Amino acid sequence: MAVFAALALLLFGGFGPAGSSSFALSGGGAAVELPDLPLPGRPTGWLVGLLCVALVVVVELARRAGRPAPRWTVPAFALLWVVGFLVWVVAGQRISLVGLLGGGLVLAVPLVFGALSGVVSERAGVVNIAIEGQLLAGAFLSAVVASATQNAWLGLVAAPLAGVLVGLLLAIFAIRYLVDQIIVGVVLNVLVLGLTNYLFSTVLSADRALNTPPGLGPVAVPLLSDIPVLGPVLFNQSVIVYLMYAAVVAVHVALFRTRWGLRVRAVGEHPRAADTVGINVNRTRFVNVLIAGALAGLGGAMLTLGASLAFGQNMSAGKGYIALAAMIFGRYSPKGALAAALLFGLATNLQDILSSISTPVPSQFLLMAPYLATVLAVAGLVGRVRAPAADGQPYVKQ
Numbered sequence: 001m002a003v004f005a006a007l008a009l010l011l012f013g014g015f016g017p018a019g020s021s022s023f024a025l026s027g028g029g030a031a032v033e034l035p036d037l038p039l040p041g042r043p044t045g046w047l048v049g050l051l052c053v054a055l056v057v058v059v060e061l062a063r064r065a066g067r068p069a070p071r072w073t074v075p076a077f078a079l080l081w082v083v084g085f086l087v088w089v090v091a092g093q094r095i096s097l098v099g100l101l102g103g104g105l106v107l108a109v110p111l112v113f114g115a116l117s118g119v120v121s122e123r124a125g126v127v128n129i130a131i132e133g134q135l136l137a138g139a140f141l142s143a144v145v146a147s148a149t150q151n152a153w154l155g156l157v158a159a160p161l162a163g164v165l166v167g168l169l170l171a172i173f174a175i176r177y178l179v180d181q182i183i184v185g186v187v188l189n190v191l192v193l194g195l196t197n198y199l200f201s202t203v204l205s206a207d208r209a210l211n212t213p214p215g216l217g218p219v220a221v222p223l224l225s226d227i228p229v230l231g232p233v234l235f236n237q238s239v240i241v242y243l244m245y246a247a248v249v250a251v252h253v254a255l256f257r258t259r260w261g262l263r264v265r266a267v268g269e270h271p272r273a274a275d276t277v278g279i280n281v282n283r284t285r286f287v288n289v290l291i292a293g294a295l296a297g298l299g300g301a302m303l304t305l306g307a308s309l310a311f312g313q314n315m316s317a318g319k320g321y322i323a324l325a326a327m328i329f330g331r332y333s334p335k336g337a338l339a340a341a342l343l344f345g346l347a348t349n350l351q352d353i354l355s356s357i358s359t360p361v362p363s364q365f366l367l368m369a370p371y372l373a374t375v376l377a378v379a380g381l382v383g384r385v386r387a388p389a390a391d392g393q394p395y396v397k398q
Contacts, residue, residue: 001061001077005052008045012084012384019092025229026098032228035093040089046086051121052077078343089350093357100349101233105241108345109306110316112244113299114323115253115330115337117163121292122332123255124285125268127389129171129185131296132320133192137162138300143311144204146213152305153365155213156240156298159305163297164290167193171289175282178394189320197313204311215308216240240298240306253336264288268388271395281395296320331385 021041025034055077059069081283121128141162146155166188173179204211219242221235255261264284266274267286271281322344328341330336351364 001052001056004077004081005056006050008052008081008084009046010051010285012088013042013049016043016045016088017091018293020024021087021090022094023086023090024094024096024098030373032226034228041087044087048087050081051080052084056230057078065385075339078339082343083347086350089354095353095357098229098232100346100353101229102237103349103352104342105233106302106306106345107348108320108341109241109244109302110299111323111326111341111344112338113247113295113302114320115326115341116247116334117292117296117299118324118327119255119330119332119334119337120251120264120295122290122308122327122391123263123388124288125183125271125388125393126170126174126285126289127185128167128170128289128292128296128393129182129324130166130188130293130320131323132316132318133185133189134163134166134293134296135300135320135323136189136196136305136314136316137166137192138297139303139315140199140300140311141297142301143213143304144210145378146305147210148371150214152216155305156216156301158166158295159301160297163295163300165293167197167289167293167295170293171286175285175289175394178396181392181394195313196311200313202313211310213304213308213310218304238302238306240302240351241281243298244288246338247298249337251295255334264386268390269391271390272398275395275397281397284289285395296323299323330387332387336375 011380019041021044022071023037023039025037026032030252041260055073059073062069103165104320114135117126117131138159140161144155145158146152149155169188170181170184173184207288216238218236218238224235225231226237227235253261255264263274263279267284268280275281300316303309304311323341326340326344327337332340
């Protein structure tokens with residue numbers, strides 16, 4: 001945090017834009033029109049940098065006193081850094097804050113489902129590298145079923161089934177036959193990629209009627225969608241986005257507030273101890289891998305039905321691996337994975353916006369942000385992240 005606080009002072013304050021960056025707080029057709037929010041570049045940068053330094057001091061004082069740092073310090077630090085970065089990159093231009101947040105949320109949906117898939121699987125001790133293939137399989141089958149039936153809801157049902165099929169292969173080979181979990185995951189990703197490319201080139205290209213899925217358009221929640229700024233961002237979205245909200249809550253409650261979740265975490269931390277108290281370790285892992293596949297497959301539906309797009313080759317485009325990074329950043333928790341995935345989605349949407357305005361930061365650098373974040377997470381530079389103790393270790397009953 002100290003490095004990023006110093007960087008905030010130097011970059012946002014010392015090299016901050018001389019003019020003001022303007023943020024539109026209302027989208028087209030908003031129930032309540034709000035004026036733009038102008039933020040002076042350099043003064044805002046200095047303020048953000050000093051507040052970041054203050055938070056670092058709070059964390060350091062807590063560490064020296066032998067106490068854990070307050071939980072609010074990291075989210076507050078991240079929020080300040082994002083604000084300072086936005087003011088710096090917009091650099092005297094005007095962008096829509098509603099469009100930035102709404103677009104970032106939509107782009108984050110597959111990442112959130114993929115990260116939740118990783119949390120459910122790895123909390124039980126199975127490494128799920130196959131998220132990429134599960135997203136792609138969900139996107140493919142949802143598009144085909146929705147096109148064949150001209151019913152987007154049937155396509156939405158088919159998406160998790162595709163993910164379950166990929167998860168079933170992972171479970172059979174990794175749990176039943178004890179094949180290395182990482183190797184199986186990579187092989188499944190390549191298998192799904194090759195299979196969908198073949199079917200796209202032969203079946204879908206020959207019969208385009210099988211690749212014209214109806215979309216699931218935005219559904220406005222009465223009253224809530226009229227809240228300024230956050231209303232249209234959170235409550236005027238596709239049904240799949242609302243399913244994502246429910247999935248995050250359901251996974252968090254199930255893992256940390258139920259007997260089932262306690263057993264899952266016991267299996268992921270100490271499977272032999274769990275076995276001695278009567279928990280069927282491999283069956284628990286098998287079920288969790290299937291649930292994880294369903295979650296990732298549902299995220300794949302967002303790529304086609306949620307975005308009203310036809311299926312395309314390699315449509316997932318590495319989102320499964322970014323979802324794994326979000327899971328690591330989120331410290332293997334649903335809430336943390338949600339926050340990390342939203343950050344990655346925001347960065348992706350921001351680079352699209354920056355490509356159309358004059359800014360001191362090349363938009364291509366933001367494309368690298370999720371991958372750079374992955375390296376930082378693996379290197380442990382974002383704090384100590386501990387995976388479940390038995391993660392990736394097959395269990396053989398004695």
